[in-house]
Structure formats: structure tokens, C-alpha cells
Amino acid sequence: MAQVTVNVSKPAVPAEQPGPWRDAWRAFRKNKNAVIGCVLIIVFMIIAIIAPFIAPFDYKEQALLERLKPPSSTHWFGTDDLGRDLFSRTIYGARISLWVGFFSVIGSIIFGTILGVLAGYYGKWIDMIISRLFDILLAFPSILLAIAIVAILGPSLQNALYAIAIVNIPTYGRLIRAKVLSLKSEEYITAARAIGMKNNRILISHILPNSITPIIVQGTLGIATAIIEAAALGFLGLGAQPPEPEWGKMLSDSRQFIQTAPWTVIFPGVSIMFTVLAFNLLGDGLRDILDPRMKN
Template identity: 80%
Template structure:
């Protein structure tokens, strides 16, 4: 709010200025993208059901009623039951917790480690850059799912080890992204000015390099959660992720694959949840990329 007064006898006139900034401009551009907003709504929906799973679930996800096994969807069991008589609706709700937890924290781990390595490689260069870049090349030489399987096979099948494996295989994605960004930033004039006034490298990295590298990290991280959820479901499907009786969506698909013809609902609802969750993060990630890209603002 800005007040302009011509002289002491005139009443101040209030002029409302629209607050602007890179983050506010990006949010305004994101809100105008209906597809991206649809993705955000889908993500918020799954987050909500994950948080409210104990309230919304009509049954305990571990409760077995063999007399009710493979019952089709009904008013009593909205999504039907599985081969052990467990309520699929309750298991799908609790499965959202597992998938979102694995997807989010595996990506956070990849971002932290990848960003640290990428900044060191891009900023200091020389043998540090060569060593870290070769490490990235080695990790990228293997298909991500095969490398994740190998890591889990070494550590042992469990949900936690699956999270570690997914985080490790995605480190090069964020490391290379940050390294390229740092290489373009470290020769900018404001970095040279910071060195000229005696600022230490740690201060330059934390106050200038890292904040200006956040945009591509945020966009890639959002897209990466969708990939991590699919990878976690793949490991669960192979029996290397969540172990029974954990209601992980991929494991639910694996346990029900023999009933596709006789009880299709046992694979339909977990598969649909994987699809919608991944789709939501992909749509949101595409929207963030367009919102943060200056070239897209004039389109």
C-alpha cells in the first residue's frame, strides 16, 4: 500500500500495488495452469486420505476373515476383499501412507546427497569434479530398477531398504542437475563480487549458489516422487519392498495377480491408486516447470 500526497491540504490517495516476486509470479502462473492444479488436487487428496486412514478405514487392514475371502465390492466392503478376507478399502487407505512416505523421503534423500555432491563437483572442479562425475557415471550405467533390486538383495528385503535403494539410484539425477547449474552460476558477476569482498566459499555456497539452484531441484523432485512411487511398487511387486502384512500397493498387486480373472477388483483399486498418484505428481511437476521457466510466461 503506497500513499501519495501532493500537498498538505490534499487527502492522501491510496494506490494498491500488486506485490511481485519470482516465487509469487511462479505461483500465479501455476494457478492459471488448470492441468497442474488438477495434479495438485489429486496429490492433496491422497495426502488427506493417508493422514485420515485410521479414521476413514472401516476395518483393521490386518484383520483376516477367511469366510469373506474374494468378495466383490459391496456396501459392506466398498472395494471388496482379498484372498485372506481383508477389506481392500482399508488396505488401500493405509497403502497411501506407505507409498507417499517412501516416495517423499527417498526423493528427499536423493536431493540432499545429490545436491551436496553436485555443488562440490561444480564449484570446486578439478579432481573433485572428476571423482564425483565418475561416480555418477557408474550409477547411471545400470538401469535404475536393476540397481535398486541389487541393493535390496544385498541389504535384505524390507520397506526401509527399498527406500534406501531408491534414494541411491536417483542421486545422479539431482547431482548432475545441480552440477550443471553451479557451473553456470559460479562465474556470474555477483559471485565474483562476493569473492572480492572476502566472502568465504562456504558463505558463497550457502547464500548464493544453493538458493539460486533450488528451482530445478524443486521441479525435478516433484517429478521424481512419481518415479519413486512406481519404483517402490515395483520392488514390492517383486517381494523386495514392504513385507506382509504391510498394505503396500505394489505388494497388493503381487499377492492378487493370480486372481485377475476371477477377482479383478483385487488388482484394480491398488493399480488405480498407483496410476493416479503418479499422474498427480507428474502433472504438478510439469506445471511447476512451466511456472518457473521464464520462456513459458510469454506463451
């Protein structure tokens, strides 16, 4: 009898569907700067979250007999002029800096996006009023305007957050306005109007989703700027108030001990440097990945 061979073909494995976000993820993994920045940010976030569990001392605890002690096995970063453990204060300071950075940028993005969309989409007198408001805010150096706002509201960490958010609103507002101006003349927006789609639905379904890319990039870079501005306000005594362990305030309190106890300045300063560097690396990487003009 002849043997009959039956070829059973295996079902084809569906190919991985391409998409803009999937392509962006692949490009992100290949971008070393973005990956390094992301890893550093995750490390700082973890440190901020678990600070109560890894801090060997209470950041408010004073021990005057231990003041200005150099780094040792007991106090890894040494102590400050009041005998407080600098390691504990530095890791708690990560909480404050990240909190101010994230929430001030979120506030700037929310209000900047609303104003930018209204100005770009509706135009006319609305655009004129909002654009002049942005011009007025941008006419002042951001740190000086933040100082003026905090001086009016009163020195505190919360008021510093409000000030940083306010001075950065025009940055996001003008960015969104320019993007909306270019999008509202697109054919699919014209088609949406032709079929009777209302303006609020066009904004939510078409304008905002296509405007999110530059906001992600600018927001990441903006967190680094917000951290520096918060440190500057803290250094001037207008941000976090004692005994809160804000890095800028720690630098201000320790500036008179730069020569006799340099560790009191080094560790808060290095923490600011690495945190800002991490967000700048991530922001530059996201710009290279998400900006079509940066692609080959």
C-alpha cells in the same frame, strides 16, 4: 459568506510489489494441470493422514469366510484372498507410497545437492571423482540397481527406500552440478570473491538459493518415479513385507486372481495410476511456471 471547499485526497494504496515467487504463484493458479495435480496430491495426503479414522476394518484383519468377496456396501472395494478389506488396505497403502516417495526423494536431493555443489564449484579432481561416481550409477538401469541394493541389504520397506534414494542421487547431482557451473561464472559471484567472501558463504547465500528452481521441478517428478519403483520392488517381494498394505505388493498377491476377482488388482493399480498422474501433472506445471525457457 463564501463557502470554502476543501478537497481531502485519500492516501494512495500501495501497489502490490512484484516478485518472482508472487509471479510464480499467479502463474500456478492459471495452470490447470498444476492445480489439478496439486488438488489430487492433497486429497491423497488427507486420505493417508486420516486413514485410521475412515478405514472401516483393520487392514490386517483376516476373515477367511469372506475371502474374494466382490465390492458391496460392507466391503466397498471387496476383499482379497485372505478376506481382508481392500478399501482399508488401499487407503493405508497411500501412507506407505507417499512416505517412500517423499523421503526417498528428500534423501536423493540432500546427497545429490551436496555432491553436485562440490563437483561444480570446486572442480578439478573432486569433480572428476564425483562425476565418475555418477556415471557408474547411471550405467545401470535404476530398477535393476535398486533390486541389487535391496538384495544385498535384505527385503524390507526401509531398505527399498534406501535403494530408491541411492539410485536417484546422480539425477539431482548432475542437475545441480550443471547449474553451479553456470552460476559460478556470474559477475555477482566474482564480486563476492573480490570482497573476500568465503566459499561456504557464497554457496549458502548465492549458489544454493539460485539453484533451487530445477530441484523443485525434478523433485516433484521424482516422487512419481519413486512411487513406481517402490511398487515394482513390492511387486517382486523386495519392498514392504506382509501384512503391510503396499500397493505393489497387493498387485503381486492378487495377480493370480485377475480373472476370478479382478477388483483385487483394479483398486491398487488405479491408486498407483492416479497418484503418479498427480505428481506428473504438478511437476509439468511447475516446469512450465519456473523454467524461464518455457515462458513467452
